[in-house]
Amino acid sequence: MIDFFITPFADYVFMQRALAGCLALSLGATPVGVFLLLRRMSLTGDAMSHAILPGAALGYLAFGLSLGAMTVGGIVAGLVVAFSSGLVSRASVLKEDASLAAFYLLSLALGVLIVSLRGRNLDLLHVLFGSVLALDNASLLLITSIATLTLFGLALLFRPLVLECFDPAFLRSVGRLSPIAHYGFLLLVVLNLVAGFHALGTLMAVGIMVLPAAAARLWARNLAPLLLLAVLFAFFSSLAGLLLSYHTDVPAGPAIVLACGIVYFASLLAAPGGLLTGHLPVRHHLES
Amino acid sequence: MVKFMSSFRFLFLLFLLLTAFTAQAEQEKLEIVTSFSILADFAEKVGGDRVNVRSLIGPDEDAHNYQQRPSDARKVAEAQLIVTNGLGFDDWLIRLTRTARCQKRLTVVGQDIRALNLPKAISHRKEHPRDHDEADIDPHAWQDVANARRYVAAIANALIVIDPAGAETYHANAERYDHLLQELDLDIRAAVQALPKSRRKVVSAHAAFGYFERAYGIRFLSPVGVAGEAEPSAKSVARLINQIRELGIPAIFMENAADPRLLERIAAESGAKIGGTLYSDALTSKDGPAPDYISMMRHNLDALTKALAE
Numbered sequence A: 001m002i003d004f005f006i007t008p009f010a011d012y013v014f015m016q017r018a019l020a021g022c023l024a025l026s027l028g029a030t031p032v033g034v035f036l037l038l039r040r041m042s043l044t045g046d047a048m049s050h051a052i053l054p055g056a057a058l059g060y061l062a063f064g065l066s067l068g069a070m071t072v073g074g075i076v077a078g079l080v081v082a083f084s085s086g087l088v089s090r091a092s093v094l095k096e097d098a099s100l101a102a103f104y105l106l107s108l109a110l111g112v113l114i115v116s117l118r119g120r121n122l123d124l125l126h127v128l129f130g131s132v133l134a135l136d137n138a139s140l141l142l143i144t145s146i147a148t149l150t151l152f153g154l155a156l157l158f159r160p161l162v163l164e165c166f167d168p169a170f171l172r173s174v175g176r177l178s179p180i181a182h183y184g185f186l187l188l189v190v191l192n193l194v195a196g197f198h199a200l201g202t203l204m205a206v207g208i209m210v211l212p213a214a215a216a217r218l219w220a221r222n223l224a225p226l227l228l229l230a231v232l233f234a235f236f237s238s239l240a241g242l243l244l245s246y247h248t249d250v251p252a253g254p255a256i257v258l259a260c261g262i263v264y265f266a267s268l269l270a271a272p273g274g275l276l277t278g279h280l281p282v283r284h285h286l287e288s
Numbered sequence B: 001m002v003k004f005m006s007s008f009r010f011l012f013l014l015f016l017l018l019t020a021f022t023a024q025a026e027q028e029k030l031e032i033v034t035s036f037s038i039l040a041d042f043a044e045k046v047g048g049d050r051v052n053v054r055s056l057i058g059p060d061e062d063a064h065n066y067q068q069r070p071s072d073a074r075k076v077a078e079a080q081l082i083v084t085n086g087l088g089f090d091d092w093l094i095r096l097t098r099t100a101r102c103q104k105r106l107t108v109v110g111q112d113i114r115a116l117n118l119p120k121a122i123s124h125r126k127e128h129p130r131d132h133d134e135a136d137i138d139p140h141a142w143q144d145v146a147n148a149r150r151y152v153a154a155i156a157n158a159l160i161v162i163d164p165a166g167a168e169t170y171h172a173n174a175e176r177y178d179h180l181l182q183e184l185d186l187d188i189r190a191a192v193q194a195l196p197k198s199r200r201k202v203v204s205a206h207a208a209f210g211y212f213e214r215a216y217g218i219r220f221l222s223p224v225g226v227a228g229e230a231e232p233s234a235k236s237v238a239r240l241i242n243q244i245r246e247l248g249i250p251a252i253f254m255e256n257a258a259d260p261r262l263l264e265r266i267a268a269e270s271g272a273k274i275g276g277t278l279y280s281d282a283l284t285s286k287d288g289p290a291p292d293y294i295s296m297m298r299h300n301l302d303a304l305t306k307a308l309a310e
Helices: A007-011 A013-038 A044-051 A053-063 A067-091 A096-117 A124-128 A137-166 A168-174 A178-200 A202-217 A223-248 A252-270 B008-027 B037-050 B070-078 B091-099 B145-162 B164-194 B210-216 B234-247 B260-270 B293-309
Strands: B030-036 B051-057 B081-084 B106-108 B201-204 B219-221 B251-254 B273-277
Touching: A007 A013, A007 A223, A007 B234, A013 A044, A013 A137, A013 A178, A013 A202, A013 A223, A013 B234, A013 B260, A044 A067, A044 A096, A044 A178, A044 A202, A053 A067, A053 A096, A067 A096, A067 A178, A137 A168, A137 A178, A168 A178, A178 A202, A202 A223, A202 A252, A223 A252, A223 B234, B030 B037, B030 B070, B037 B051, B037 B081, B037 B145, B037 B164, B037 B293, B051 B070, B070 B091, B081 B091, B081 B145, B091 B106, B106 B145, B145 B164, B145 B210, B164 B210, B164 B293, B201 B234, B201 B293, B210 B219, B234 B260, B251 B260, B251 B293, B260 B273, B273 B293
Parallel strands: B030 B051, B030 B081, B081 B106, B201 B219, B201 B251, B251 B273
Antiparallel strands: none
């Protein structure tokens, strides 16, 4: 038992670091993922992974193959895309999905163009994205800082954010916090995504953001349990994925995301909000 | 006017003009196209002033993930000699030559080399699925200087066939360069012999040094499943760390394409040193550490001996 569960982490520092990274990601990215889910923006993660290309490309043109420069460039590009699409969705008839799609595609095309200007055949995104087994001190520090920032940010923005998710018109009528909540949230999304890409690669970063949130949504009816359950799902899936990768020689990132997927499928079948039991049960207000 | 045109003088002037043009044509350089920068270097050394060499894959470019450009076909059509490595390295260029119907001008320098297979644990096809028609042959034959000398001889022969007028020049250039290569070979052997036997092993991110290993005796371990584009598994990383610890491997070398952060992790945990960069598939630009083949080999040798000496 101990051999199976504890020894891999006890024996190898890189496993400990991987687990620490996953914990940070579960605490930072997964709650953001819950809100993305509630706002029907779950595909933002994947779109953003393409949207950051021009920023990374400009960073590469200016500073060469410097991961720091490319990550900062990626964050800037991600913010520009996120904020622009937020602006468009608030000010026009287009909703978030359409505005984000438009901007990220333009961003991607621009990025490919910029990369080709240099004339070299370099897969920038491949260079930019890390792996959970390769977390160096800088990357680990980055994701834990972002996780801390996210937790504080979400705590601060909690009420306006929740209102924004469920009744944005009401929020706009009772106060001026609506844009702060909206853009503040997008900021957290971009930070978590880019930090996640840089440290762990696209698959893991987006996977841990979206899958545990989706699985938890099938169980929980209130927001606090939803957040807690999502974080727990994320962390234990990471643990399971790392152990799977260690014992059966499968790549680590995909293993973790697949573990999240298994939780998701189990939830689909077993949870009150899932396939078998139909809609969430309505709570009776009056007990007779 | 008619009188002039029918005169002997006119014909003589015409003859002079024609010879002037043909003389100019003879002074034009021979167009050579090579697949990658190392072959271009050899071609330049042998051809000297008589040739204009263009390499389709330039310095610092990744030969294994090369995307063909439309201008490649044009360059191939314009070339009088096309030099490729063979051994599965640049089949795309061999195919392009066939499509452009320029086979007569094709030289495959690697075809008479005693080829090495890649270590069984690494399927090169997984890493580079596009350019391998043959099963798992290691194409990096130039890492053994003896093969480099064979390459140079093959290029010289091809040039002599295409341009017999320059045969003397090509012979002289090839011989001169061959002496330099011989010197290089001896230097490498001496340097490796100077290293303690127990320290003659390294980990390298790219399975590119098989021929070097066979010729000079430094063992290159390629991390199974850790190099290449696929994401590594925790098991393979752990296995590599164990291997480095057990075998007492002193140094890890990174190639530009590998994930440096992963190798740093492995080095930190296993106690090996990060040895720097080894150049295997491409030369660097003119101001880099490996602008030509001999500099490249000497840079690699330097990096290896520095890391393994203590």
